[in-house]
Amino acid sequence: MAKTKKEQIGLTLLGSGSTTYANDYSPKLLEAFPNDHPENEYLVSFNCPEFTSLCPITGQPDFGKIVVNYIPDKKMLESKSMKLYLGSFRNHGSFHEDCVNIIMNDLVKLLKPKYLEVVGIFMPRGGISILPFANYADKDHQSMKQSRILERMNFLLK
Numbered sequence: 001m002a003k004t005k006k007e008q009i010g011l012t013l014l015g016s017g018s019t020t021y022a023n024d025y026s027p028k029l030l031e032a033f034p035n036d037h038p039e040n041e042y043l044v045s046f047n048c049p050e051f052t053s054l055c056p057i058t059g060q061p062d063f064g065k066i067v068v069n070y071i072p073d074k075k076m077l078e079s080k081s082m083k084l085y086l087g088s089f090r091n092h093g094s095f096h097e098d099c100v101n102i103i104m105n106d107l108v109k110l111l112k113p114k115y116l117e118v119v120g121i122f123m124p125r126g127g128i129s130i131l132p133f134a135n136y137a138d139k140d141h142q143s144m145k146q147s148r149i150l151e152r153m154n155f156l157l158k
Contacts, residue, residue: 011078019080022088027106029088031081035072041114044076045069048086051120056093064096064122066103071114071141077107096122100132108136115141117148131156 011031022029046068053062066086070077085106089099100120107116117135133152137145 011081019084021084023091024088025092025094025102026088027085027109029081029085030106030110031078032075032110033078035074035076038072038074041071043069043071046077046079046082048082051086051089051099053089053096053099054091054093056095059093062096062122062125064120066100067119067121068103068107068116069119070107070111070116073112073114073138075111075113077111096120096130097132100134104134104136114138115144119152 011033046066048066048068051064051066054060055062068077068082086103094102097120100118104116104118107113107118113136115135115137117133120130120132122130122132133149135145135148
């Protein structure tokens with residue numbers, strides 16, 4: 001029997017007919033598929049407004065928004081796997097800055113993008129909001145990496 005398009009590109013979660021939610025952080029949930037337009041330089045954004053993790057000290061829940069922007073190379077991020085992956089942080093204890101860096105590192109490992117950034121916009125705790133930003137760039141996008149950090153700093157200083 002011939003393989004379906006989904007099987008040919010290696011997706012297991014999308015269209016599976018069932019969804020199982022991880023009890024703890026699980027990068028194995030992330031899946032990618034081939035980019036049909038690797039010759040084009042374009043931006044893909046994921047806006048994830050319901051991110052939850054646990055404070056590693058108190059065990060109390062932290063709520064925030066995660067935004068991922070990336071310029072793909074050969075691979076694209078499959079959105080259902082991203083949703084399940086981010087949900088796997090729900091019972092995971094990490095500081096906000098750690099969560100953002102873990103997400104960035106996992107996505108870079110999976111996608112090997114031209115450029116990728118992860119922004120965390122966390123709800124205030126004790127009157128303080130934490131807004132971590134982490135980014136990655138291949139050798140051709142190093143100037144973008146630096147300019148995005150400077151843009152972020154200037155934005156926060158306004």
